[in-house]
Amino acid sequence: MWCSVSDYIVRECVAGDEVALSLVAQATILETYARWVRGANLYRYVTEELGEELFRTCLEDRAMRLWAAEVVPTGCIVGYAHALRDTTDPLAMELKRLYILHNFRSLGIGKRLMDESVSFACANASQSMVLRVHYRNEAAIGFYLGYGFQTIGEETFAAGDETSRVLVMRRDLPVL
Ligand SMILES: CC(C)(COP(=O)(O)OP(=O)(O)OC[C@H]1O[C@@H](n2cnc3c(N)ncnc32)[C@H](O)[C@@H]1OP(=O)(O)O)[C@@H](O)C(=O)NCCC(=O)NCCS
Structure with a gap:
């Protein structure tokens, strides 16, 4: 491992x-x-789904937030989280993305990004946080279980002509 925990900011x-x-x-x-x-x-x-224009639009929308983990001193973004109001449950916040480049995992970045997302959800009076994760993504599922998420259902996710199973996971948030 060549990147120490003091080498990034969130x-x-x-x-x-x-x-x-x-x-x-x-x-x-x-x-x-x-x-x-x-x-x-x-x-x-x-x-088609993760182009610059999508992120430009998201960054203008104050109802959602994105956080980045950035290497010091290069300023390279190596991971990010994206939280937004859940489309089906107005009292829930969706953790839409939480992704870190492989070389920068296991450094505490995932925890920092998760903490930011949970703080934002709590500050917006969300009562729960939900996310969707590929059913075979055991590493991420293990990480989420550690943060108190539990599987509450399954959905399908389409990419081109292929459909994947995703788990829907949810955790309650503390009432402030
Ligand atoms: C899952 C992911 C976000 C975790 O981030 P990370 O920076 O590697 O995790 P951290 O170093 O912050 O670990 C935080 C805690 O989670 C635990 N953890 C990390 N990965 C874990 C796993 N696979 N299973 C169980 N616990 C795990 C750590 O041990 C640590 O616990 P501690 O605070 O008690 O020491 C990251 O590995 C990742 O980006 N994976 C690929 C992308 C992905 O699948 N994203 C989710 C898509 S829905």
Whole structure:
């Protein structure tokens, strides 16, 4: 391991981060799902769904938040989290993404990004946090279980002509 825990900061994302966020989002999705989803479908998904324009729009929307882990002193973003109001339950916050490039895992970045997301949800009076994770993504599922998430159901997720099973996980949040 070549990156010590003092070599990064976690901060809220701002306008201008969209290029870096798009690159990291595309890279981490490829890195994570190359084991389970065909390349053509993954390439189409990341280019159509995780482009700069998507992140530019998200960064302008104050109802949602993104946080980045950035290496010091290079300023390279190597991980991010994205939280937004759940579309079906107005009292829940969805942790839409939490992704860290492989070389920067197990350094405490995931915890920092999770803490930011939970704080934002609590500050917005959310009573729970929900997320969706590929059913074979055991590492992420283990991480989420450690934060008190429990599986409450299953859904399907389409990328191109391929459909994957995803677990829906949820945890209660403390009432402030
Ligand atoms: C899952 C992920 C976000 C975890 O982030 P990370 O930076 O590696 O995790 P941290 O170093 O912050 O670990 C925080 C805590 O979670 C625990 N943890 C990390 N990975 C774990 C796992 N696979 N199983 C159980 N616990 C785990 C750590 O031991 C640590 O516990 P501690 O605070 O008691 O020491 C990261 O590995 C990742 O980006 N994975 C690939 C992308 C992905 O699958 N994202 C989720 C898609 S839904």
